[in-house]
């Protein structure tokens with residue numbers, strides 16, 4: 563059978579009756595995918611290409627910028643600026659949005675990205691990725707430059723989302739709202755080939771991904787939920803669990819799509835609004851992929867994709883993966899909320915354990 567390339571896959575999607583992939587969106591996704599090949603090339607050079615290490619600058623979130631963060635950011639900006647598919651872009655690495663300059667035609671989409679997710683892993687040769695989300699520019703911005711408010715749309719309005727993962731294999735995982743598909747980069751011929759999909763998260767995998775070093779930030783309900791899993795066969799779950807943490811959400815999410823399990827990066831329950839992951843270009847695209855693969859994604863309580871963003875770099879708590887696990891943590895949190903005394907007891911016990 564003839565291999566299905568990314569272009570062929572998208573053209574066939576475009577031809578479907580009532581297609582969710584018009585030509586403009588297809589061309590935009592192809593441009594992003596092409597840029598991910600260039601990013602992959604830069605990453606793979608490592609020390610030989612002088613791409614490792616930090617730049618000595620910080621992004622708007624106060625995080626040290628790696629050389630590759632900015633290389634990937636600039637590659638994505640340059641490749642997507644002139645094609646006529648976009649009205650603007652936003653990135654983890656840029657304080658404000660990037661409207662398409664007036665010298666280029668403007669399109670109807672907005673592109674948001676984290677150019678290198680997990681960039682602390684680059685220097686130690688572990689998997690990193692690029693995450694992207696595509697929104698439609700609001701009709702109101704026709705005839706004027708886009709503004710930040712145009713990007714503040716809930717995740718359920720995304721028309722496409724995906725990530726590239728630069729690991730032992732280079733993969734592109736994509737949804738345009740009709741399931742999740744994986745493409746593997748054939749490095750010899752430089753082409754993305756369909757290798758999996760529609761992907762479904764396998765059920766019953768007893769594996770969780772969480773940064774245990776952040777335990778003091780967890781709510782009593784989250785701490786108890788994890789504790790029950792750590793107790794394995796001797797606790798209320800009655801099964802042993804495994805733990806995995808890569809410090810690249812792309813790698814953790816990819817493992818969940820292929821093998822199942824759950825990923826948690828809860829917000830800091832001691833400080834309202836304090837969290838690690840960014841809503842618009844990390845949590846939203848990953849949540850769309852996970853839901854499209856039959857899973858669920860919440861901020862611990864509410865569906866991520868229903869959160870109405872209030873700022874470009876807004877952060878959220880995130881729990882995503884197998885539906886049963888995500889709902890069970892949600893139920894545990896709700897149960898504790900309705901029993902404040904029980905919550906206080908657990909908090910006290912956790913405190914005295916420290």
Ligand code: AFP
Nearest residue numbers: 678679680681682773809810811812
């Ligand atoms: P960057 O996008 O700044 O590289 O951060 C990666 C990340 O947001 C996400 O991919 C990881 O799950 C998380 O950070 C790792 O955080 P820890 O430092 O707590 O391990």
